[in-house]
Amino acid sequence: MIGWLLMLPALAAIGLGFLWPMLGLFRISLNRTAESGAMEVALTTDTYAKLIGDSYTWQLAADALGLASLTAAAATALALPVARMVRAASPRWRGLLAVLAVAPLLISGTARVVGWVAVLGDRGLINALLQAAGLTREAVPLIYNWTGVRIGLTESLMPYAVLVLIAGLGRLDPRLEQAAATLGAGRARTFLRITLPLAAPALAAAFLLCLVLGISAFITPHLMGGGRVFVLATEIYELALESVDWPAAAALAMLLLAALLLAIGLRGLLARRRAEAAR
Amino acid sequence: MGLIRGALAGAALAVGMASAALAQTPPAGRATLLAYPGVFRDNYSQVVVEPFQRRAGIQVQYTEAGNGTSAQMLGAIRAQRADPQVDVVIMDVTTAALACAEGLVEKLTPAELPVLSEIDGLARSAGGECGPGVTYDHLVIVYDTRAVNPAPAGLASLAAPEARGRVGLNSPPNILGLGMAAAIAHKAAGDWRNLNAALTTLRGIAANTQTFDPNPDGYTMVLNEQLRYAIGWNARAQFYRDQSQGRLGVVLPEEGAVFQINTINLVANAKNRTQGLAFIAHALSAPAQAAFTERMFYAPTNTQAQVAPEALNRTAAAPHYRSRVVPIDWNEMVRLRDSWNQRWRRDVVTAAPR
Numbered sequence: 050m051i052g053w054l055l056m057l058p059a060l061a062a063i064g065l066g067f068l069w070p071m072l073g074l075f076r077i078s079l080n081r082t083a084e085s086g087a088m089e090v091a092l093t094t095d096t097y098a099k100l101i102g103d104s105y106t107w108q109l110a111a112d113a114l115g116l117a118s119l120t121a122a123a124a125t126a127l128a129l130p131v132a133r134m135v136r137a138a139s140p141r142w143r144g145l146l147a148v149l150a151v152a153p154l155l156i157s158g159t160a161r162v163v164g165w166v167a168v169l170g171d172r173g174l175i176n177a178l179l180q181a182a183g184l185t186r187e188a189v190p191l192i193y194n195w196t197g198v199r200i201g202l203t204e205s206l207m208p209y210a211v212l213v214l215i216a217g218l219g220r221l222d223p224r225l226e227q228a229a230a231t232l233g234a235g236r237a238r239t240f241l242r243i244t245l246p247l248a249a250p251a252l253a254a255a256f257l258l259c260l261v262l263g264i265s266a267f268i269t270p271h272l273m274g275g276g277r278v279f280v281l282a283t284e285i286y287e288l289a290l291e292s293v294d295w296p297a298a299a300a301l302a303m304l305l306l307a308a309l310l311l312a313i314g315l316r317g318l319l320a321r322r323r324a325e326a327a328r
Numbered sequence: 329m330g331l332i333r334g335a336l337a338g339a340a341l342a343v344g345m346a347s348a349a350l351a352q353t354p355p356a357g358r359a360t361l362l363a364y365p366g367v368f369r370d371n372y373s374q375v376v377v378e379p380f381q382r383r384a385g386i387q388v389q390y391t392e393a394g395n396g397t398s399a400q401m402l403g404a405i406r407a408q409r410a411d412p413q414v415d416v417v418i419m420d421v422t423t424a425a426l427a428c429a430e431g432l433v434e435k436l437t438p439a440e441l442p443v444l445s446e447i448d449g450l451a452r453s454a455g456g457e458c459g460p461g462v463t464y465d466h467l468v469i470v471y472d473t474r475a476v477n478p479a480p481a482g483l484a485s486l487a488a489p490e491a492r493g494r495v496g497l498n499s500p501p502n503i504l505g506l507g508m509a510a511a512i513a514h515k516a517a518g519d520w521r522n523l524n525a526a527l528t529t530l531r532g533i534a535a536n537t538q539t540f541d542p543n544p545d546g547y548t549m550v551l552n553e554q555l556r557y558a559i560g561w562n563a564r565a566q567f568y569r570d571q572s573q574g575r576l577g578v579v580l581p582e583e584g585a586v587f588q589i590n591t592i593n594l595v596a597n598a599k600n601r602t603q604g605l606a607f608i609a610h611a612l613s614a615p616a617q618a619a620f621t622e623r624m625f626y627a628p629t630n631t632q633a634q635v636a637p638e639a640l641n642r643t644a645a646a647p648h649y650r651s652r653v654v655p656i657d658w659n660e661m662v663r664l665r666d667s668w669n670q671r672w673r674r675d676v677v678t679a680a681p682r
Contacts, residue, residue: 276540
């Protein structure tokens with residue numbers, strides 16, 4: 050009982066800050082958009098039926114999932130050596146290195162994207178270096194396409210993966226790696242046979258977090274995609290703020306939320322089954 | 329008895345005269361205006377809002393919604409339907425039509441707003457029964473005068489090899505993208521609705537396009553040397569041209585003049601309805617319209633506005649522009665928008681990989 054009472058402020062905050070707006074969004078998704086574009090108050094699932102029956106919605110979902118999977122995998126893979134380095138550092142430096150690794154989170158996503166434009170743009174740093182070295186004559190398109198979005202999203206997801214991996218790897222017993230080395234295993238073998246299997250749950254958790262963030266990412270695809278990259282989040286933005294079709298935007302947002310909750314639920318179910326099997 | 333009757337008659341006459349005087353003088357108080365941000369806000373505040381405040385004694389609070397698009401303004405007044413926080417809203421004609429259809433803004437009549445009789449027919453009809461057009465604008469090509477010579481003649485010029493990777497376009501459903509496609513269709517087939525006729529030219533331009541979503545806008549990206557060509561609206565382009573001392577070039581495309589109309593609307597159930605109506609009357613008046621045109625090159629919608637010829641010639645009201653208008657019905661465009669958006673993505677953007 051006391052536990053519930055202590056939870057009341059948090060539950061109230063979640064209810065007011067998340068559930069109530071989500072209910073409002075769900076209510077809008079049941080309205081109808083007239084042919085004139087005006088929103089009509091209604092209670093209909095027509096918008097859901099139209100979106101689910103439209104192959105373009107599935108294409109957007111597939112593209113969003115593909116982008117998120119690739120960038121989540123890349124961010125997790127790139128975060129692993131960073132997390133290992135932080136873990137291997139002396140306690141004196143560990144805190145500072147961890148802060149440095151997640152420092153990009155202190156900068157707004159928009160500002161980071163603007164930074165990428167200066168680096169990857171047609172007149173950006175990389176193209177300037179390539180042309181100065183005589184390797185290319187024309188600008189290599191590194192931004193305003195899928196390539197740019199993949200680079201930007203991987204970078205923006207990496208700090209999250211580093212955070213999860215630092216926490217996950219911190220629980221590993223370093224004596225296991227030392228034992229493998231004592232028994233003659235090289236660094237690569239120790240990593241592949243000992244570290245990687247033990248780190249698998251942390252890697253999976255980091256991947257899942259990045260996947261969820263990647264599927265719902267908006268700023269990077271919007272600002273670095275140059276109008277060529279269409280995913281669910283950019284479509285929701287366009288429906289809400291360009292076409293002003295709020296019911297469709299709200300319905301697509303609800304479908305995205307449902308898919309993400311399903312993914313997290315499935316992951317929880319699998320983890321529980323694995324834990325039961327291990328007992 | 330006669331004395332009393334005379335006194336009452338005198339008092340009634342005095343009250344009547346006072347009421348008439350009150351009816352002619354706008355009431356003091358305040359009104360809240362929701363309109364565009366940035367240079368529009370700076371200049372509109374100086375030449376329209378501030379003179380009104382001084383003359384009428386009504387305080388006007390200029391507000392913005394989100395990043396200032398008409399869609400976000402519509403979102404704001406939708407969210408405030410039960411308790412409006414805004415009295416007057418200036419938004420583009422397609423969005424205003426939705427607000428009018430949803431009953432978010434009031435219908436206005438000449439009886440209540442006599443200045444409507446001075447408003448140009450196109451601007452009056454654009455708002456339907458709701459708020460009339462308050463500014464005219466039109467689509468232009470902007471380019472970097474230091475890097476491009478000669479100036480591009482039309483939108484089709486953006487498909488030339490020298491423009492490769494240097495073009496910024498706004499995609500549909502943005503109205504710049506819709507207007508551009510309609511102008512090309514109008515030139516190719518004599519019918520702005522015939523998107524098929526525009527596809528070949530659009531694919532050619534798309535192949536040269538660096539970004540279909542210039543951020544923060546095409547004018548800035550040209551001035552930052554990220555682009556050499558972009559599309560934009562005349563008024564802002566003329567303003568930036570002056571600010572950049574001619575660095576930014578502005579061209580009306582030979583395909584025709586795509587008009588864009590901003591309307592001024594009284595929000596339904598506005599808390600300061602009388603003050604809001606007084607502001608609308610001022611914003612539509614000839615002096616305010618002339619002042620804003622001379623400052624920012626939005627063409628006036630009041631036919632009585634006396635604008636300096638050098639300013640008028642740089643607006644959508646110039647005779648050489650008016651004769652080349654692409655007759656887009658924006659309400660019809662709203663109905664076509666979804667299918668155009670799909671065709672754009674499937675048939676145009678795919679032709680422009682990077």
